[in-house]
Amino acid sequence: MDIKEIQNLIKFVAKSGASEVKLEMDDIKITIKTGSDPETTAVHYAPVTTQMPQMHAPVTEAKSTTEGAVPVAQATEDSKYITIKSPIIGTFYRKPSPDKPLFVEVGQTIAEGDVLCIIEAMKLFNEIESEVSGKVVKILVDDSSPVEFDQPLFLVDPS
Known part of the structure; x- marks a missing residue:
């Protein structure tokens, strides 16, 4: 699964309204969790063949301080x-x-x-x-x- 397919999967899940989607294939395991707010989407990705702990993507909120003040x-x-x-x-x-x-x-x-x-x-x-x-x-x-x-x-x- 390449990065474009993962990105399309994230977009699909975010638009579908599902709160959590898990996908396991031969070589990878992906979990996509969304909150009620679209800015709280978290993606967890881990190779299945390794014994490493599951990695978590940070969920960040970057908001502009001048939001709504654009002329x-x-x-x-x-x-x-x-x-x-x-x-x-x-x-x-x-x-x-x-x-x-x-x-x-x-x-x-x-x-x-x-x-x-x-x-x-x-x-x-x-x-x-x-x-x-x-x-x-x-x-x-x-x-x-x-x-x-x-x-x-x-x-x-x-x-």
């Missing part, structure tokens, strides 16, 4: 941009390692398939690739910050 002019201005969102819960990194350059910067032109960032989830480093071409207008998350599933990460101008 109407800025909201309509941002609507022309494409928002790239986090496909998983984890820790957001803007560069592959501390001594390497940033993947992307504001004002940089990106193409479809370019790596934008890395999200670490359960000690796995997942490269997040762009699904659109354009120019990076805004980076919405600080480096080394926790991110939630479907949290906006980048604004891209497709023109």
Whole structure:
């Protein structure tokens, strides 16, 4: 089972309203638990073939301090941009390692398939690739910050 299938499973469970789903296959065991609030989704993933204890993904709540205080002019201005969102819960990194350059910067032109960032989830480093071409207008998350599933990460101008 690859990361895209797991992400689609998480989306499906979150939309279905189920409180808990367990999936056991030959090589992995996945448990997805959701609370009444969609921001409290937890995913537990463990390889079945190892004797390690089950790993738990942290459930974080990252809320903007200026939530609801966005001026109407800025909201309509941002609507022309494409928002790239986090496909998983984890820790957001803007560069592959501390001594390497940033993947992307504001004002940089990106193409479809370019790596934008890395999200670490359960000690796995997942490269997040762009699904659109354009120019990076805004980076919405600080480096080394926790991110939630479907949290906006980048604004891209497709023109």
